Structures are given as structure tokens and as C-alpha cells.
Amino acid sequence: MDTMRERFAAVTSRLLDEDPRLAVVLAEIGTDGFDAAARRHPERVINVGIREQLLVGVGGGLALAGMRPVLHTFASFLVERPFEQVKLDLGHQEAGAVLVSAYGSYDWPAGGYTHMSPGDVALLDTLDGWTVHVPGHPDEAETLVRRAAAAGDDKVYVRLSGQSNTAGRPVDGAGFLTVREGRAGVVVAVGPVLDHVLAATEGLDVTVLYATTVRPFDGAALRAAVGAGRSADVVLVEPYLAGTSTAYANDALADVPHRVLGLGTGRRELRRYGTVPEHVRAHGLDAASLRERIAAFTAAPAAARA
Known part of the structure; x- marks a missing residue:
């Protein structure tokens, strides 16, 4: 299976052939994937060199x-x-663009902390009007890149990952998908963490929602999953900074008794390079750690009432 990044380069190269309005701007990183497209469209595949501020300015x-x-480019150099x-x-200039990143939170541990950006989505949350897609599979990346490229003049961030779920799902660039239904809580799995969440919640009486578009946040889907007249336990599992979306969940359920647990990468820097699976475990995002934390959180209200 190709990677999300390989799929992005392939589909965007085809889009350059189809849409004369499209242009690709690179900062040295990722140029190999656009070699053929650059020969066909030298005026619309631009490499500014290792100048990330210029990348965005251009x-x-x-x-x-x-x-x-x-x-x-990489998320740390793009956002x-x-x-x-x-x-x-x-x-400020109300200029739209599609920002497509790679190596977000810890996808290339050998690159060290300079090449990690667990806070990218939280940072974009300080700005107005951004759509944020977080695909969990190359097929989803293709769909969301195509959608972003055709999105008029909107500001869109597509966060690609080196990690992938086993299978792609039918995503529409808008709402959450219901993957599993239950009554003891709602777990929102974002992008490439879905497989771990499904393994972690096997046999638990929880609803699992799958989010590949996190901004705008699909509050309506979360409210529907909670159900009318019920208190709610909500767990957000995000492949970036823990708690990034908790405010959005709280806003969506403002008139509903609820608790929210935000899981994701921690704020503490992991100073040993390690491997991707080691980073996953260290941040508690492996299936075993997630099951322990989700089960304890969703069981707490019942235990308290007993």
C-alpha cells in the first residue's frame, strides 16, 4: 500500500494536468514526488528552497x-x-490556500523534536476560518486532497500521517461517521488512531465516531450520538496534542450534562528518538492503554452511583 504522502503527490500531479488554476509550492522537501509534474508544468510547480516563510508568502x-x-512540507515547517x-x-489578506503537511506529531522520530508538531491543529485554532482534514488512510487522503483543491478560495489544512488504518472509509470532508453504536459513552477517533480505538473498545458498550474532518467540528453528530435527554461521557482520541478539541465538544453539549476526556500526545517532550510504536505507547495511544483509560472513564459514573 502506498503512503498518504505518496498518494498526495500522485493525485495532486494529476490535478495539475486537469486544473490550470492549481499550483504547487514546495520548500525543497517533497520535490521528488513532483519531478514529472514539474517538467510538464514548470510555471506551476515552484520550489522556493529551504525558505518556509517564503513558501507561505508565495x-x-x-x-x-x-x-x-x-x-x-513537514508540519513543523508548514504551520x-x-x-x-x-x-x-x-x-489577514483573506487569501485561500491548501496546506498539506507530513510527519505531524512523531511520524519521523529520527528527525528529533524539530520535525515534530503535535500542536499544529491547536495553533491553527487560534485563527479564523480554517478547515482541517485528518485522513486515516491513503484513500481518504486522496478524497480530501481533491476536495480541498477544488474548494474555491477556502483555507484548508490537510494533515497527512505516516501511520494508517488498515482500511479506508467513505469520507465526505464534512461530518463524522458512526462506526460502532453503544450506550455507555461516545468515543471520537480522529484519523489514523481509529484502528487502535476500535481494538481498545471491542466489547465495550460505547459509540465510536470517526472524524477525518475536525474543523468545522461536527457537533451535530456528537449530539446525535449522545442522544436526547441523556448525560454523556465523551472521549476524544486525537493524533496530536491531547485536549485540542475538548472545547468544541463542550460547546456542542453545552446544554447536556456531560464529561469530556481528551486523549492524544502529551505536552512533555520525549527526548529519546525511539520508534513510532514506542512513541504511540509512551503517549498512551496504543490499544491496551486506550482500553484501560476509556473503560475507567466510562465506568466511573456507574461505579459512583452504585
């Missing part, structure tokens, strides 16, 4: 000139390093 300029720019340009050259 994207903003292309958008103001009527183009649909797709900007790509964190040029954040001022994301804020001003795109947001």
Missing part, C-alpha cells in the same frame, strides 16, 4: 493572483515556523 501571492496554491505568514499572508 502561496498567498498566487492566491491573490487568482490561483489555487497547494503548499507542502509552526511560518506561522506569522499563515496568519498574515493568508488569513
Whole structure:
């Protein structure tokens, strides 16, 4: 199976052939995937070198000139390093672009902390008007990249991962999918953590919702999963900073008695490079750790009432 990043390069290269408005801007990283497209469209595949602030600035300029720019590099270099340009050259100027990242939270441990960005979605939450897609499989990445590229002048962030679920699901770039139904709580699994969540909740009486578009947050789906007239235990499992979406869940359930547990990467820096599975376990995002934490959280109210 190809990776999300390989699928992104392949589908975007085809889109360059189909849509003369589309342009790809790179900052040295990822250029190999666009070699053929650059030969066909040298004026619309632009490599600015190792200049991430310029990457976003050029994207903003292309958008103001009527183009649909797709900007790509690692998440730490796409959202964190040029954040001022994301804020001003795109947001302040009301210029739309598609930001497609790779190696988000800990997908390349050998790169060290400079190549990790667990806080990218939380950082974009400080800005207005961003759509955020978090695919969990290459097929979903293709669907969401295509949707983002055709989204007019919107500001869209597509967060690709080196991790993947076993199978893709039919995603529409909007709402959450109901994967499993239960009555003891609701677990929202974001992108590539779905397989671990399904293994963790096997046999538990919980509803599992699958989210590949997290902004806008599908509060209506969460409310429907909770059900009318019921108190709610909600667990959010996100492949980035723990608690990133808890405020959105709280807002969606403002008039419903509820508790929310946010699981994801911790704030403490893991200073040993290790491997991806070791980082997953260290952050408590493996199936065994998730089961322990989800089961304890959803069982607590019943125990308290006993």
C-alpha cells in the first residue's frame, strides 16, 4: 500500500494536468514526488528552497493572483515556523490556500523534536476560518486532497500521517461517521488512531465516531450520538496534542450534562528518538492503554452511583 504522502503527490500531479488554476509550492522537501509534474508544468510547480516563510508568502501571492496554491512540507515547517505568514499572508489578506503537511506529531522520530508538531491543529485554532482534514488512510487522503483543491478560495489544512488504518472509509470532508453504536459513552477517533480505538473498545458498550474532518467540528453528530435527554461521557482520541478539541465538544453539549476526556500526545517532550510504536505507547495511544483509560472513564459514573 502506498503512503498518504505518496498518494498526495500522485493525485495532486494529476490535478495539475486537469486544473490550470492549481499550483504547487514546495520548500525543497517533497520535490521528488513532483519531478514529472514539474517538467510538464514548470510555471506551476515552484520550489522556493529551504525558505518556509517564503513558501507561505508565495502561496498567498498566487492566491491573490487568482490561483489555487497547494503548499507542502513537514508540519513543523508548514504551520509552526511560518506561522506569522499563515496568519498574515493568508488569513489577514483573506487569501485561500491548501496546506498539506507530513510527519505531524512523531511520524519521523529520527528527525528529533524539530520535525515534530503535535500542536499544529491547536495553533491553527487560534485563527479564523480554517478547515482541517485528518485522513486515516491513503484513500481518504486522496478524497480530501481533491476536495480541498477544488474548494474555491477556502483555507484548508490537510494533515497527512505516516501511520494508517488498515482500511479506508467513505469520507465526505464534512461530518463524522458512526462506526460502532453503544450506550455507555461516545468515543471520537480522529484519523489514523481509529484502528487502535476500535481494538481498545471491542466489547465495550460505547459509540465510536470517526472524524477525518475536525474543523468545522461536527457537533451535530456528537449530539446525535449522545442522544436526547441523556448525560454523556465523551472521549476524544486525537493524533496530536491531547485536549485540542475538548472545547468544541463542550460547546456542542453545552446544554447536556456531560464529561469530556481528551486523549492524544502529551505536552512533555520525549527526548529519546525511539520508534513510532514506542512513541504511540509512551503517549498512551496504543490499544491496551486506550482500553484501560476509556473503560475507567466510562465506568466511573456507574461505579459512583452504585
